[in-house]
Amino acid sequence: MPWETAIPDVLAGEQPLAGLASASSPMDSEEFAGFYERSARSLWAYLARVSCDAALADDLMQESYLRFLCAAHPTDGDVARRRYLFRIATNLLRDHWRRPRATSIEEIPEEVFRAADESAPADTKAMLGPAMKLLRPRDRQLLWLAYAEGYSHREIAEVTGLASASIRLLLFRARRKMAALLREQTSKDRRPL
Amino acid sequence: MIPGTCAREKEVAELLRSGHWPQACSLELHAHVGGCRACGNLILVTETFQRARSNAAGMARLESPGALWARAQLRRRNAAIERIGRPILGAQIFALAVSVLVAAGFLVLQFRQGAPWTSWIKDFPRSLHLEALWPSAPPTFDGHLWFVVPLLAALAVLSGVVAYVASEQE
The missing domain is CATH 1.10.287 (Helix Hairpins)
Known part of the structure; x- marks a missing residue:
């Protein structure tokens, strides 16, 4: 007897193994499509602004959704799902930053340069882009989650894995730094040539 | 309280979150924000980030959710097959090890008996x-x-x- 016939349900994707039971996700494809429509743009914005790389944001967004669908995600509403999705994306970003950088220009795919060129005009117009690049990745994450996504300190702690008690202080420092950079940027722009 | 913060930050943050800043803000709070560095920073950063969010969201190139769904199904299926295959591989290694041991034992015994x-x-x-x-x-x-x-x-x-x-x- 071929072994595939012994596990038809698993191969057909109808009934996963016990270990993946929670990943069988009560979310069907239509529900996922709805959730994707509601969350994808803000997730991409988070990844693109925090990483300062549009092509990387594309890749990490896809990977975030794949992991979200394969893992046992929360079933108690969109807010919790969204938070979980941001947590996956945050971990992926962290993994990306920890990975050693490519040392040779030949190792970098052509698409990276193309994507960077496409996103460049939008970035240079915005005030936030240059200021974000001067901040530490963790500060960018905290600021985006707090002021763009409107997450509370407890929610930010959940997404980033940092201690809830330290969020307030870290966020205060990051905000002060960002405000100074933005003011500096504004005064540079206003200065006559 | 962290030095440099303001007691009215919560009030300002709430107005920003609900979109009531600056139209639905009292004159008194307006005057306070004008002179308070912490509240000024809060408003500057929040408004910049909210604007950046709406700009960036429009730049996103979204893949079809159906394609993502199908890829996730494939990944889950591969993970399930791998999980099932793991004990089979273990059993094969065990069987091979036992066979090698038996063959080695047999050869040793035969040589001892004069082959x-x-x-x-x-x-x-x-x-x-x-x-x-x-x-x-x-x-x-x-x-x-x-x-x-x-x-x-x-x-x-x-x-x-x-x-x-x-x-x-x-």
């Missing part, structure tokens, strides 16, 4: 009657392994190739 099976190996070419397949073969090769060993090796290699080709075709 009686070596005479069987000497007689093996004769038992195959290979001389019948080889009309011009020298009639006296009985007992000589110089001819049988390469032949068996060739047969083993050939059967391996046949098995590989057959499995590839499958």
Whole structure:
């Protein structure tokens, strides 16, 4: 007897193994499509602004959704799902930053340069882009989650894995730094040539 | 309270969150924000980030959710197959290890008993009657392994190739 016939349900994707039971996700494809429509743009914005790389944001967004669908995600509403999705994306970003950088220009795919060129005009117009690049990745994450996504300190702690008690202080420092950079940027722009 | 923060930040943050800043803000709070560094920072950063969020969201190139769903199903299926295959691989390794141990034990035992099976190996070419397949073969090769060993090796290699080709075709 071929072994595939012994596990038809698993191969057909109808009934996963016990270990993946929670990943069988009560979310069907239509529900996922709805959730994707509601969350994808803000997730991409988070990844693109925090990483300062549009092509990387594309890749990490896809990977975030794949992991979200394969893992046992929360079933108690969109807010919790969204938070979980941001947590996956945050971990992926962290993994990306920890990975050693490519040392040779030949190792970098052509698409990276193309994507960077496409996103460049939008970035240079915005005030936030240059200021974000001067901040530490963790500060960018905290600021985006707090002021763009409107997450509370407890929610930010959940997404980033940092201690809830330290969020307030870290966020205060990051905000002060960002405000100074933005003011500096504004005064540079206003200065006559 | 962290030095440099303001007690009215919460109030300002709430107005920003609800979109009531600056229209629905009292004159008194407006005046306070004008002179308060912490509240000014809060407003500057929040407004900049909210604007950046709406700009960036419009730049997103979204993949079809159906394609993502299908890829996730494929990944889950592969993970399930891998999970099932793991114990099978373990069993195969265990079976191989047991076979090797038994073969090694058998050989040790045979050598201790004076290796009686070596005479069987000497007689093996004769038992195959290979001389019948080889009309011009020298009639006296009985007992000589110089001819049988390469032949068996060739047969083993050939059967391996046949098995590989057959499995590839499958």
